[in-house]
Amino acid sequence: MAQLGGQGQQLIILPEDTSRLLGRDAQRMNIMAGKVLAETVRTTLGPKGMDKMLVDGLGDIVVTNDGVTILKEMDIQHPAAKMLVEVAKTQEDEVGDGTTTAVIIAGELLKKAEALLEQDIHPTVIVMGYRNAAAKAQEILNNIAIDAADRETLKQVAMTAMTGKGTETAREPLAELIVSAVKQVEEDGEINKDSIHIQRIQGATVAESEIVNGVVLDKGRLDPSMPKEVQDAKIALLKYPVEVKDLETDAKINLTDPSQMQAFIEQEEQMIRDMVDKIIASGANVLFCQKGIDDLAQHYLAKAGILAAKRVRKSDIERLEKATGAKVVTNIDDLTPEDLGEAGRVHEKKIFDELMIFIEDCKDPKAVSLILRGSTKHVAEEVERAVEDALGVVSATVEDGQVVAGGGAPEIAISKGLKDYADTVSGREQLAISAFAEALEVVPKTLAENAGLDSIDALVDLRSAHEKSPYMGLNVFKGDVTDMKAANVIEPKRVKKQAIQSAAEAAEMILRIDDMIASSKSGQPSPEEMAAAGMGGMPGGMPPM
Structure with a gap:
């Protein structure tokens, strides 16, 4: 005023x-x-x-x-x-x-x-x-x-960052895992920390944490009749749902005869069968889809001996691209053998009470996964925070080449x-x-x-x-x-x-x-x-x- x-x-x-x-x-x-x-x-x-x-x-x-x-x-x-x-x-x-x-x-x-x-x-x-x-x-x-960025220096940097953060007993093995992960995903002196996926699982001790030269998905295969393990995997990555698309506009279909209804259902089934046939024709034996996969499509994929997972996160799809060399296909009609990625082994495994799919033995993967263990949920969470800090400091040391x-x-x-x-x-x-x-x-x-x-x-x-x-x-x-x-x-x-x-x-x-x-x-x-x-x-x- x-x-x-x-x-x-x-x-x-x-x-x-x-x-x-x-x-x-x-x-x-x-x-x-x-x-x-x-x-x-x-x-x-x-x-x-x-x-x-x-x-x-x-x-x-x-x-x-x-x-x-x-x-x-x-x-x-x-x-x-x-x-x-x-x-x-x-x-x-x-x-x-x-x-x-x-x-x-x-x-x-x-x-x-x-x-x-x-x-x-x-x-x-x-x-x-x-x-x-x-x-x-x-x-x-x-x-x-x-000036220093050799492997031993990186290990010491990681150990210093983790000291006093609940990872004291397993500093050395964890530091080794962290340096290996950072070195693996390094491209032209730069590190994309998103390429290192941390999977936190309670149960067991911190020392039992491990690195996977590839990607770990926190989901199981879609159908129990699908193969649990695939050697020499040819991996297809799809953005496109393997199901019949809903109409984009409101529409009514008037059926005047029961046979028309049967024909309509058969037509839908045929469309799904055609999609699965295109996946099989590409030579893929593993499928990861960012969207949904119809129940009928799951049945046909299982019959063809294809291991599949649906609703895979976008970040996981990007890591799979970097690890396996696969290309994400938006339209299923465009899927060719050249779009497929490779991995030595894809298998489902249960750790503690979680089902997971491991995509490993990839050729020079530019994405890796760290599986961190902890006796309880709170211990595992604190281990994850300590490892994230250590990943940050090791990445900074590799990029700058200087320590104090x-x-x-x-x-x-x-x-x-x-x-x-x-x-x-x-x-x-x-x-x-x-x-x-x-x-x-x-x-x-x-x-x-x-x-x-x-x-x-x-x-x-x-x-x-x-x-x-x-x-x-x-x-x-x-x-x-x-x-x-x-x-x-x-x-x-x-x-x-x-x-x-x-x-x-x-x-x-x-x-x-x-x-x-x-x-x-x-x-x-x-x-x-x-x-x-x-x-x-x-x-x-x-x-x-």
């Missing part, structure tokens, strides 16, 4: 039910939301991080220490907190790991900015300092990166470099760059806290060790500072690059907000309600137990 000149009248610009927070209040509220969210996931960081149990409205349980999974499962309402969830999602999409790191760095950057705001340093100055610091951090990261040491080593090295850089910058931006440098130390500090070590002693020892080598990190199992490069604790450079960049950008965006205007129709709590609630607990998060 505003007063009009000397009239004394009020001019209403916003609806009456709109709420608003201005200036320092808006900044304080957003910073608090970021800090609370970072604190929520902070205890999950590192090999000795703890797990969270998340229970949704239906009573379904998720037990995990995967940062992005925790943030997705929490019902977060606060708009600034949602921006940090986006940071985690971007990190997950880009690299697959480092989501917790990205969020806690963003939270610490906001915390350091709050102290600078208290000193009356303008948010724009802080933002410019953070931007320069983020750019300088990338330079320092490039200088400390190690783990255990908080890169953060300390970058922090040290930024403090030296801050001394060369004049004006108040120097304070923001120093704050950025200190914020990065939250990673080794958190690693120490989660391992039950003294975080101050750990930081002092790390800073001292970095005077000699940039690869010195915190060994949380022994409780001392170790050369992480020599200890084979390594991560892809891209994990750190993306985490620092996205955390800095999110912090910048939140710091530039000085006005929060919320409509009551938005369904979000108003700024006043959020202020009154004092941001207690998780922002708009899980209900009290």
